[in-house]
Amino acid sequence: MELQKMANGHHELSPGKSTREDGFDALENMAERDQFLPQKTDGTRETSFTDFEGKTSFGMSVFNLSNAIMGSGILGLAYAMSNTGIVLFLMLLTFIAILTAYSIHLLLKSAGVVGIRAYEQLGLRAFGQAGKVVAACIITIHNIGAMSSYLFIVKIELPFVIEGLLGQTEKSSGEWYLNGNYLIIIVSLGVILPLALMRQLGYLGYTSGFSLSCMVFFLISVIYKKFVMECPVFSGNSTHLPMSPVYSSGNDTCTAKLATLTPQAAYTIPILAFAFVCHPEVLPIYTELKKPTKKRMQNVANISIMAMFVMYLLTAIFGYLTFYGKVGEELLKSYSTTDTLMLCVRFAVLVAVTLTVPVVLFPIRRAVLQLLFPEKPFHWARHILIAFCLLFLVNLLVIFVPNIRDIFGVIGATSAPSLIFILPGIFYVRIVPEEQEPMKSRPKIMAIMFAALGFIFMVMSISFIIVEWVTGESRGIGGH
Template sequence: MPSTTNYSAISQTDVESYDAVTASVSIGARRRRRDSKAGHSGQATWISSVVNLLNTILGAGVLAMPHAMSQFGIVLGVLIILFSGAASGFGLYLQARCSKYVARGTASFFSLSQLTYPNAAIVFDAAIAIKCFGVAVSYLIIIGDLMPQVVRGFDSSLERFDFMLDRHFWITVFMLVVIPLSFLRRLDSLKYTSFIALVSIGYLILIVVGHYLIGDTLADRGEIHLIEWAGPIQALSTFPVVVFAYTCHQNMFAIVNEIEDNSHKSTLSVVLGSICSAAGVYVLVAITGYLSFGDHLGGNIIAQYASSLATTIGCAAIVVLVVFSYPLQIHPCRGSIDNILKWRPRRVHSPAIPGRTAEMSDIKFAVISTILIVATYIVAMSVSNLSTVLAYVGSTGSTAISFILPGIFYWKISNPDSDNRYLLKIHDDEDDIEANLQDETLSQKLLRQAALGLACYGVFVMITCLSLNIFYNAKH
């Protein structure tokens, strides 16, 4: 949206027209503040919001944390895990702050891009859609890879039935579970399945911690390094594993839109609750898993243990986890595709006035959902290894939505020279609003600078990860 400081570049008629638009935006924003309680209101509780966000964070990536720590050493590994959590948490915090600039219930990457970089909105949503689509496919591939192992572990006599060991059969079977869940409109509707998925994570944690306490892996344990790392290249190659383990930003706006109390204190506590819980799980699994096997670690800690009923149940728990995490990827992917279909280029001097966008019709919702489900199914049935593709998708899409977009959105939208400040809905009292429109305070300046720093950090992560994928991982 053009700044009032650019009036000299346009005609007097444009100035008068623009002033009228600015005034209407200010009045409209105040009206939305007064009507917010009577209009859109969320129904999700604080607990369900934390559970859904935490389930989006915690995935099969938790099983790779011990291997990542083996490359960093214990001290540096813990610091990297905590730092990555803090950076991701800050991105979530900025998203919650940005949501105050649009009408209640309409916060999304698309609506914010209309206020900041409207003609780039289609690029942003395309990155989100590709990332979520790739992760959803990877979940189906994990199901196809693990279920034959689960069958062998529970009853080896079932091996005589070829279809019981067929990955295509199990992908098809579990599609019958994820299809109805993927057609739920509200993210809050997935709170119960998210809770079941977190129970599965709890069981996996018990396996890792339990084996460490029993000490049945110590006989074949490799070296343990408290401070020494494996080297810069090896450490950097596992750095993306830790960074992307906190990716949940694609669902943050849905959380903000659906939560009953969307106050600053409430949304901040949701971010802290989910990020701190995830960081605690990652540190616990990383340390106990590393102390159990030392340097003799692969990418999946569960695969390190001797075959037993407990580890077979652990593999089944991973399947349950990814099954109930699949809809959490379809939800934002569907919204991004809808935004891409609605996108239209905007003229340079045409002011963007955000309002409540039309909700997706039932037919459009069903068509997009069906296409996504069928497409992920076809890709998962056709490809058995997406590691290289996902590495590039994660390096670009995950980095963009976790760090770059939250950083540049807040840096742009909170600019004191921009008329976006008239859209701010932090206070209900009009006198407080007018006071908030005065000169930028020191804390606001520091927050804007930190937001820009987060975006720069995202660019660094993207360049680092892409370089490793091209020059290092491709050779190994």
């Protein structure tokens, strides 16, 4: 259970307080609670998160968390389905969605027991300073990878959108406005940075809602295209341009498979896991939720996961049933660049991923603040400088690394299972008092098994990537 608020600046418990959890946590964790969210100050003391008045509505919190869940991984789901078949994909998608909801339950339960709503502070409470550093580093690495994947989509797709709007059929390399490197810098400074300077994550609920609307338009267009396009058999290939379709019917490649296993099926679980990673954003959204309770935040998470589950499933099914075994690793690449509707879809996806970057940046900034300035009050100069430096770093990655797919693979294989499985499980085991739940109790045994599952998943993912490198094969794994 959560600790009582400190009233009028006095560090004392409320009268009549008798439960052992309250007394234990209040005495042992008072200093830790004082370190979180020290923005509000009256000149005499810093306040803890329990003094922070959340103002974000339930609906806006759902938009923010849904936007945090939905990432560039949605573009790789049809490809994943083509390698597993419809039934097996549905089973895996359901399995990952349920595990994601359970891992968020573990996080919220741990946060409620000690009165902490920062991922890094949970690490500190569970394993001391080492746990805090590990949690902050994993969050930073994963979210930098996610931000890079979003900006890579901008770098690749925005020139095609501009070409379509200008009516050009061939790229003119001499035009600066068709250079993806210049475009991501303009988008970063003109759109992402101003949104990233918001002081509270809740204010991004409106942009998150608009971003989700763009992805709903993407989904509707994918469904529509299924019914107006014949099954294509692709010829030729290109690094950036879509393959040339030769439409055919009655072909074996145009037959949907309910269950199949290809060599690329090994990457299906990583793709699905990356697509559901939202854990670094859960606790910040919980902090800013109006009338925050564990049940209320769990409902936010469940609704967000269910909404993304439906979007993911429909996108995968109709994308797969449009191109079948010839679907591209990134779904948009399978469509023609001269199609007016898909040109609008590309623009909508660009807007969606661009508006998602600020939401992903917030947990990184909090991780940096927790590591470097844990007891400092809020300061605009520090707030702005961290956001600018993070965007500068991500832009450098996107511009100078020619193929970051392998880096994403390593990051995803290590950070995704850590954030979804391992950290929530071990935090729960370490933080929940044995007086409340003994080590041999069913909830703690389940948490241990959950963390072990994440470790197995990590070893398997890294092994697949190493095998791919050794054999010299090139297969994309997508990204969150």
